[in-house]
Amino acid sequence: MANTLFTPYRLSGLELNNRIVMAPMTRSRAIGNIPNETMAEFYAQRAAAGLLITEGTSPSPNGLGYARIPGIFSDEQVAGWKKVTDAVHEKGGKIVVQLMHTGRVAHADNLPAGATVLGPSAVKLENTKMWVDAKGVLELPAAKEMSVEDILLTIDEYVQAARNAIRAGFDGIELHGANGYLIKQFLNPHSNRRTDQYGGSIENRSRFLLEVVSAVINAIGKDKVGIRLSPFGTYNETHAYPETEATYLYLAEALKKLDIAYLHITDQSVKGEPNELTKAIRKIFTNTVILSGGYSAVKAEEALSQGYGDLVSFGVPFIANPDLVDRFKSKLPLNQPKFDLFYTAGKEGYTDYPVFEDVPVFA
Ligand SMILES: Cc1cc2nc3c(=O)[nH]c(=O)nc-3n(C[C@H](O)[C@H](O)[C@H](O)COP(=O)(O)O)c2cc1C
Secondary structure, X not given: OOOOOOOOEEEOOEEEXXXXXXXXXXXXXXXXXXXXXXHHHHHHHOOOOOEEEEEEEEOOHHHOOOOOOOEOOOHHHHHHHHHHHHHHHHOOOOEEEEEOOOOOOOOHHHOOOOOXXXXXXXXXXXXXXXXXXXXXXXXXXXXXEOOHHHHHHHHHHHHHHHHHHHHOOOOOEEEEEOOOOHHHHHHOOOOOOOOOOOOOOHHHHHHHHHHHHHHHHHHHOHHHEEEEEOOOOOOOOOOXXXXXXXXXXXXXXXXXXXXXXXXXXXXXXXXXXOOHHHHHHHHHOOOEEEEEOOOOHHHHHHHHHOOOOOEEEEOHHHHHOOOHHHHHHHOOOOOOOOHHHOOOOOOOOOOOOOOOOOOOOOO
């Protein structure tokens, strides 16, 4: 019988109950950048997904660009995440942490004392502003261009974060190489103007990503490492460029050689169907592919049956529907998301979405 969203899947030694993945989503509930009980409740509510990917989580004080996002570099943060992974595992779920270094997409006032806004080059974001608690929406000054020493220190931070993730009970890590954050800032020639070995050619722009991947593999093993990429995504001013296809085909080859667990492919233009580049990447990268972006259950089933991917991640539908897996299975209607509560502190619009209950029918 053909595989469906509800067929179990073996992801590099991890047994997933189904092929439905919760996409990583920043929710800004980590007061003081430390995961808490409310976050544990949020993830546990959604543990029926085959795999949960956490919100973007910083490996470094320098990567905490947004207000109230979590980190995974201190013991307190590891202890906070342990509550989350325990709550998910108790319900039979699997969970990986997304390591997101915001790089230049950061306001210094969101960072802890002593931290620095870093980027591959000092290129200012022209049209992107950022919320800072108690201050409002502010312009972003140019980041400090990273020295080679900064780069090596940052790679070490990813390594330590990957080790911390295992200590915190995670089933693995997803490197955030998408959506205009630090790894993508290196890939994109608009945000990366370097003339050293980390800039210029495809190989050079890919170097930071591949060095991070190799370093975390050495630390925790290739079976526990996945990465998210957004080839055509221009979010956070990573503008389109002619070598996009060539860059990502090169990466697909290199990541296949490194034999990591999965590639998670998305961008803001994907609307429930893989594009030609995703299909080409799939042919090269023959380990697990997670499709993402604008998928409905029907579109996801179509993509799986065509063999375009192995798993499909859902973002916004999971925000509003803690019981999304059951709703998909029984073809039930979905709750509507409350957009204005996506990034607010507290439980409202976070852990208070109702599960589906049959409306009693009275004669
Ligand atoms: C509130 C919100 C926060 C998000 N935060 C992240 C994030 O931290 N990391 C990431 O890779 N993508 C993030 N995304 C993108 C989602 O993972 C996903 O790619 C996007 O919502 C499209 O999928 P969907 O149509 O199923 O929602 C976020 C999306 C939303 C709506």
